[in-house]
Amino acid sequence: MPSLPLLFSFRRCPYAIRARLAIAMSGVAVELHEVDLKAKPERMLLLSPKGTVPVLELPDGTVLDESLDVMLWALQHNNPFNMLPKFSEEARALIERNDTEFKQALDRYKYPERYPEFSMQHYRSQCEIFLTMLNTRLCNHPYFFGDGVGLADLALMPFVRQFATVDQHWFGASEYAHLRAWLDAWVASDLFVCVMKKSLS
Secondary structure, eight states: OOSSOEEEEOTTOHHHHHHHHHHHHHTOOOEEEEOOTTSOOHHHHHHOTTOOSOEEEOTTSOEEOSHHHHHHHHHHHOOTTOOGGGOOHHHHHHHHHIIIIIHHHHHHHHOGGGOTTSOHHHHHHHHHHHHHHHHHHTSSSSBTTBSSOOHHHHHHHHHHHHHHHHTHHHHHTSSOHHHHHHHHHHHHSHHHHHHTSOOOO
């Protein structure tokens, strides 16, 4: 068994990014293994046959292969911004909506050629239903659930960033000023820069 928890990750995967953000914020040490998604490690597949990242193997043999579970595990060890008490059912529902409704529309917006039933603009408009709600949440507070950073901010940021990069010019000129400011602050943060460094493993 590893002496440190072993994290299988992929640098650009939004689910893996959210897990690394929580781990970095908690300060918990892990051994990071960067995965080639075209040649997934046999060990990772034995631990989690579904073959998606992140996968966290704990020293006692416990395996966590859902990003939210990895985030909660890290913050249960050390929670410097007191995020867990603020992780309400409303916050959990927001993350669930991101991971289902928004993620589905986002995939189609990113790859409209794979979904020719509708145009890229149609899929973007589907994404905007969720983005409008997020932007409204940020009108009076810097984070989704008030003045302090919460688990939902960490969990959603990689997906909003992914949306923004599809058409940066459009997003930069969009009406989502509060959401852009929130995203820009995250992308410029030392935390995000740290977790996005390329691994040598």
